[in-house]
Amino acid sequence: MNKNKTDKIIIILTKWFGITLLAGIIIWGAACFLERLDYEQTNDAQVDAYLSPVNAKVGGYISKVCYKDNQQVKKGDTLVVIELGEYGLKKDAASAELMSSHAKLPILAVNEETQIKNIEVIKAQLAGAEARLNQQQKEFGRYKNLLADESTTQQKFDNVSTSLSITQSDYDQAKASLQVAESKLNDFSAQRKAIQAEIKLKETLLQRQELDIRYTIVTAPFDGQIGKKTIQEGQLVQAGQTLAFILNRAEEKWVTANFKETQVAGFQIRQAVSVEVDAFPHEKFNGIIESLSPTTGSRYSLLPPDNATGNFVKIIQRIPVRIKLTDQPAKLSKLSAGMNANVYVLKN
Secondary structure, three states: OHHHHHHHHHHHHHHHHHHHHHHHHHHHHHHHHHHHHHEEEEEEEEEEOOEEEEEOOOOEEEEEEOOOOOOEEOOOOEEEEEOOHHHHHHHHHHHHHHHHHHHHHHHHHHHHHHHHHHHHHHHHHHHHHHHHHHHHHHHHHHHHHHHHOOOOOHHHHHHHHHHHHHHHHHHHHHHHHHHHHHHHHHHHHHHHHHHHHHHHHHHHHHHHHHHHHHHOEEEOOOOEEEOOOOOOOOOEEOOOOEEEEEEEOOOOOEEEEEEEOOOHHHOOOOOEEEEEEOOEEEEEEEEEEEEEOOOOHHHHOOOOOOOOOOOOOOOOOEEEEEEEEOOOHHHHOOOOOOOEEEEEEEOO
16 A cells, blocks of 8 residues: 555656656747847857067077966066076177277377378478479579570570479479378278267167167066966077967957857947856856957968868858957956857847
């Protein structure tokens, strides 16, 4: 008797459990159906943020790494120190070359002063030669008239003519010497400009070496959080090599949702969006559509599809949609780049 009663109870409970389960499935299915009527949704979405690389500006061996995995840093904090020795020697060499160029200026100034004095001497000689030439020209004119009046001999006239030629030659020589001396003085002026340009170049090279020395200390470009540590002390790095990645906490986060091409026809900028993140399943985040990609995601791949070649199989493409999160920064701070999300876009 008790056994039959127990069987009846089990049958009744099973019946009601089945009815309840069926009702739950029907309600869940109806809710999903109604939700699909009101929303376009996708689970192909991730939280994004600006992850900036920190690159080495000079090459060398790492002497010290000043951060750990996932460390919070402030702008200007030292992250990596590169060995200084080679760059210190280059700076000393550039400084010595600059001093050598500066030393040429006093020597050039002495040569210019000496040349100016030589020009003054040549000018004095030129004045004397000019005076002698004027005198000899007058003497030649007198003897020429005397010879015409037959008051002197041809021999004396020839001697005066020869003296005039010699005096003229001395004058021309002094005049040419003055031109050469002045040209040489101009050469010194050109040399001064060349040395000044050389000094400017050497100063620039020295500044570059000092800049390279500053670059041996790699600092955080802004407040943020460092990612995984991938370098070690003693490691050789090249200029331009990425040393770390830093997440800028001051920049906004957003969600990139990849909707099917059949879903985006009614999407509009600033359309309301609801976001659920897998890491926080019981919390919703609000946002708006900020922009839609001008191409499908496959077009950004290394080898984009070309349907004109081979057998064609039609595949529904996805359009990346950027969603701006509109919640308070304190609420969004818990989100990390790369988190999976479900996105629901309310239909208009």
